Amino acid sequence: MRAGGEFTVAALTLALAAVVLSGCMSAPPPAPLSPSNSAAAFDARRLEQLGADLPPPSTGWDRAQWLKAALALNPQLAEARARVAVSVAAERTAAQHANPTMNLFAEYVGAAARSAAWLYGLSMDFLLRRPGDRSRAIDYAAIETALAKSDLAESIWSVRAALRQSLLDVASSRDESALLEALVAQRQTLLASDRARADAGEISRSQMLADELELSRAQQRLRQAQARAIDARSRLAAAVGVPAAALDGIPVQWDGWADVDALDAPVSQGWRSAALIGRPQIVHALGEYDLAEIALQNEVAKRWPEMHLTPGYAWGASGVREDALSDFSQESALGVNFELPIFNQHQGPIGEALARREAAAQHLLAAQADVFAQIDRAELAWPRARAAWDDAAAVVAIADRQHDIEQRSFAAGAGDRPSLVSTQVAASEARLLLLAAAYDAESAFGTLEDAYRRPLQGAESELPLTGNPQS
Numbered sequence: 001m002r003a004g005g006e007f008t009v010a011a012l013t014l015a016l017a018a019v020v021l022s023g024c025m026s027a028p029p030p031a032p033l034s035p036s037n038s039a040a041a042f043d044a045r046r047l048e049q050l051g052a053d054l055p056p057p058s059t060g061w062d063r064a065q066w067l068k069a070a071l072a073l074n075p076q077l078a079e080a081r082a083r084v085a086v087s088v089a090a091e092r093t094a095a096q097h098a099n100p101t102m103n104l105f106a107e108y109v110g111a112a113a114r115s116a117a118w119l120y121g122l123s124m125d126f127l128l129r130r131p132g133d134r135s136r137a138i139d140y141a142a143i144e145t146a147l148a149k150s151d152l153a154e155s156i157w158s159v160r161a162a163l164r165q166s167l168l169d170v171a172s173s174r175d176e177s178a179l180l181e182a183l184v185a186q187r188q189t190l191l192a193s194d195r196a197r198a199d200a201g202e203i204s205r206s207q208m209l210a211d212e213l214e215l216s217r218a219q220q221r222l223r224q225a226q227a228r229a230i231d232a233r234s235r236l237a238a239a240v241g242v243p244a245a246a247l248d249g250i251p252v253q254w255d256g257w258a259d260v261d262a263l264d265a266p267v268s269q270g271w272r273s274a275a276l277i278g279r280p281q282i283v284h285a286l287g288e289y290d291l292a293e294i295a296l297q298n299e300v301a302k303r304w305p306e307m308h309l310t311p312g313y314a315w316g317a318s319g320v321r322e323d324a325l326s327d328f329s330q331e332s333a334l335g336v337n338f339e340l341p342i343f344n345q346h347q348g349p350i351g352e353a354l355a356r357r358e359a360a361a362q363h364l365l366a367a368q369a370d371v372f373a374q375i376d377r378a379e380l381a382w383p384r385a386r387a388a389w390d391d392a393a394a395v396v397a398i399a400d401r402q403h404d405i406e407q408r409s410f411a412a413g414a415g416d417r418p419s420l421v422s423t424q425v426a427a428s429e430a431r432l433l434l435l436a437a438a439y440d441a442e443s444a445f446g447t448l449e450d451a452y453r454r455p456l457q458g459a460e461s462e463l464p465l466t467g468n469p470q471s
Contacts, residue, residue, distance in 0.1 A: 042075075042243065043243055043245075045073065045241070045242045045243060045246055046242065046246050047069060047240070047242060047246055047247075047250060050068075050069055050072060050073075053068065053072075054068060054069060057069075057250045058249070058250065058251070060251045060252075060253040061253070062253070062254075062458075062459060063163075063164065063167060063254065063458060063459070063460055064458065064459035064460045064462070064463060066163055066167060066236075066240065067160055067163055067460055067463060068463070069240050069241075070159050070160070070163050070239055070240045070241060071156070071159075072241075073240055073241035073242060074159050074239065074240065074241035075241055076155055076158075076159065077152070077155055077156060077159060077241075080148075080151055080152040080155040080156075081152060083148045083151065083152070084145065084148040084149055084152055086148070087141070087144045087145035087147070087148040088145055090141045090144060090145075091138065091141040091142055091145060093141070094134075094137040094138045094140065094141035095134070095137075095138050095141075097134070098127045098129070100124045100125060100126045100127075101124070101125040102122060102123070102124050102125075103122065103123045103124075103125070104121075104122050105120075105121055105122070105123070106118060106119070106120050106121075107119040107120075107121070107314070118316055119314050119315070119316035120314065120315060120316055121312060121313055121314030121315065122312065122313060123310055123311065123312035123313070123333070123335075124310065124311055124312075125308055125309075125310045126308070126309040126310070126311075127306070127307075127308060128306070128307040128308070128309055129306065130301050130302075130304055130306055132297070132301060133298070133301065133306075136294050136297055136298060136301075139294055140291060140294045140295075143287050143290050143291055143294070144287075144291070146283070146287050147283075147284055147287040147288070147291075150280040150283040150284045150287065151280070151284065153280040153283075154280035154281065154284070157280070157450070157453055159239055160455075160460070161446065161449075161450055162235065162238075162239040163236070163239040163240070164446055164449075165235075165443075165446065166232050166233075166235040166236035166239055167236060167252060167254055168254070168257060168439070168442055168443070168446070169228060169229075169231075169232035169235070170229060170232040170233055170236060170252045170254075171252065171253075171254040171255075171257045172257065172258075172435065172438075172439045172442075173225050173226070173228040173229035173232055174229055174252075175258065175435060176225045176432065176435055177222060177225045177226055177229065179428060179431055179432050179435065180218060180221050180222040180225055180432070181222060182428055183218045183221075183222075183425065183428040183429070183432070184215065184218045184219055184222055186421055186424050186425045186428060187211070187214055187215040187218050187425065188215060189421050190211055190418060190421045190422065190425060191208065191211040191212060191215055193417055193418045193421065194207055194208045194211050194418065195208055197418070233247055233252070236252065257438070257442055258434075258435060258438035258439075258442075259438075260386060260389045260437075260438050260441045260442070263386075263441070263442075263445050263457070264456070264457055265382055265445055265448055265456055271452045271454065272375055272452070274452075275371060275375060275451065275452050275453055275454075276368060276371055276372065276375075278453075279371055279453050280453070281367050281370070281371060282364070282367055282368060282371060284367075285360070285363050285364040285367040285368075286364055288360045288363065288364075289357065289360040289361055289363075289364055291360075292353070292356045292357040292359075292360040293357055295353050295356065295357075296350070296353035296354060296356075296357050298353075299346060299349045299350045299352075299353040300346075300350055300353075302346045302349070303341065303345050303346055305338035305339050305340075305341070306338060306339070307336060307337075307338050308335075308336070308337045308338065309334075309335075309336055310334070310335035310336070310337065311332070311333070311334050311335075312332065312333040312334070312335065313330070313331075313332050313333070314330065314331050314332075314333075315330040315331075316330075371451075374450070374451045375451040375452070377447075377451075378444070378447045378448040378450070378451035378452075379448065379451075381444045381447060381448075382441075382444045382445060382447075382448050384444075385437075385440050385441040385443075385444035385445075386441055386444075388437050388440060388441070389434070389437040389438055389440075389441045391437070392430075392433050392434040392436075392437035392438075393434055393437075395430045395433060395434070396427070396430040396431055396433075396434050398430075399423070399426045399427040399429075399430035399431075400427055400430075402423050402426065402427075403420075403423040403424060403426070403427045406419055406420050406422075406423040407420060407423075
């Protein structure tokens with residue numbers, strides 16, 4: 001019996017040592033957050049900190065280079081990448097086997113014929129998982145990782161769309177402001193000329209009042225364009241992931257944005273099909289359906305019991321006043337416990353899981369219908385926006401011809417300056433109309449890219465964007 005007692009003490013010692021060592025494993029160091037420090041760090045961000053991957057921003061970046069900067073600095077993308085890392089870590093957790101549970105106990109036993117005594121023991125609880133539980137958990141975690149990656153892809157494209165729109169707004173507002181400044185000057189010249197004519201009695205005062213009203217409108221349009229430019233630069237900074245002050249002195253170039261002839265947007269059936277099955281929105285909905293399917297399988301598996309195997313061991317002596325080693329007793333036990341499906345067979349949870357799977361299926365169909373509608377609207381809007389730009393270009397050509405005729409007439413002494421300035425005003429208004437049509441066409445082109453989730457041309461198409469269905 002002495003040898004058995006020594007073996008029991010050794011086993012208990014080893015078990016306790018395992019528990020202590022598991023608690024003494026190196027813990028991750030603390031990483032406290034300070035909002036004031038993080039705010040100061042964000043405020044200190046500058047585009048020059050990106051290093052050799054990009055040329056100096058003072059040289060003027062193209063859209064692809066702005067996008068590279070956003071991919072590196074945008075905080076929302078950093079958050080989405082961190083969520084992907086969380087899901088990847090959860091895959092490791094899902095693959096782990098459950099640790100056994102150890103229970104240490106002491107029991108005081110009193111008997112009429114013998115002295116009272118203490119019994120000591122331990123038991124272990126081993127979970128015997130149902131067949132397929134672990135593999136389903138691994139699959140579930142892998143699908144959640146795929147969902148996190150699809151969310152990251154959608155975030156990347158959202159940042160790209162916001163970046164493109166803000167760059168377009170900066171460039172268009174700048175060009176519009178230049179045209180409006182010329183228009184204001186022309187309106188001022190026309191007002192001065194009409195004021196002189198009104199003083200001379202050649203025209204009525206009402207005509208001069210009309211000129212003043214048009215001048216005020218032109219000045220108001222100029223202020224609005226300048227305000228849009230300021231707002232656009234702020235949105236550009238937000239899309240890149242830097243404070244607005246980081247763009248001070250940084251040129252924003254998109255010189256050919258109004259050249260709608262350079263836009264090539266062929267409608268591709270392959271791109272349409274790829275978007276309908278590969279857009280992050282569709283991938284996410286399909287992943288949610290797969291998760292619902294695994295959840296249903298888990299509920300169905302619960303109709304069979306999950307076993308807990310509990311071996312135990314106890315030892316002690318017959319009395320506290322006797323030599324424990326001369327009267328040592330021990331006993332072993334083996335317990336098995338499981339749920340008895342008497343009152344229900346998990347039909348309620350199974351029914352809930354079935355309903356959730358059906359809801360996920362309907363969500364997938366609704367997501368595809370939404371993508372269908374987005375693509376249809378984009379494919380219909382683009383040729384109309386292009387046609388409107390062509391019409392505006394024709395108006396500019398007419399206005400330019402009228403101005404040329406009036407200028408030749410004025411040079412020949414057959415015309416007057418107010419008529420010449422009026423044709424200049426008409427030409428400026430036509431160019432503003434063309435600029436607005438170019439903006440609408442660029443916006444329609446961007447909407448088409450959003451529908452396909454792919455850049456249709458330019459250096460951006462060479463970047464490994466996760467949001468591209470084929471990347």
